[in-house]
Amino acid sequence: GVSRDLAGRRVLVTAGPTVEPIDPVRYISNHSSGKTGYAIARAAARRGADVTLVSGPTALAAPEGVRTVHVKTACDMLAAAEEAFPAADVAVFSAAVADMRPKEPAARKLKKGEPGADLGTIELVENPDILASLGAAKRDGQVVVGFAAETENVVANARKKLATKRADLIVGNLVGEGRAFGTDDNEVWFVTADDVDELPLMSKERLADAILDRAVQFFG
């Protein structure tokens, strides 16, 4: 039968990309499809959890039996995640949050050759780090899972993120050249304070359950 090991637990999941407007028609974003985060939200719901999914724009249908909050920008995602985090027993930050956003999105469509609308230069400012900010607010008993999307040195970079973002588990993965973003399968490393576990290539559905299996171990 289906394991209901998350019955009575609240799970927060962030998923998908964020989009950061340049002007009313253009934006900065990335290739996250949301498949990973949605699979985690569905798996947590199937295992009995009360799930809040905070999702950037994706082409996916909102999972059944999950509270889905749709957001666009990193700042909106932070606000929605901050609201759900205090009650969460497990928080999984799988979203590919844009690190930077245009400083002042133009109110009108930027046009070539217009004074003050230099299409070659967009001033950027840093976005809030949602995982780091909520990791810093973590209380006893909460399990925080982050990701590390890397083009090299996955484990070393995941270890750094584990410490700086105060996560209990970092799911490290190689990205780029058809890897991880938008695919149906992924190959990851689980990095915790005492362990590194290299997992075989598997579907994002199976990965979702593997992440939740590892997360519940922190409940003891």
Ligand code: PMT
């Ligand atoms: O959505 P899919 O198509 O299924 O693709 C899956 C994935 C590649 C998006 C996923 O496996 C993944 O790696 N997600 C994290 C992407 C990312 O932004 O990684 P990062 O190493 O830049 O960030 C590290 C961690 O901090 C992540 O948990 C991220 O959610 C979080 N973060 C980063 C920046 C920021 N401003 N706020 C954050 O919360």
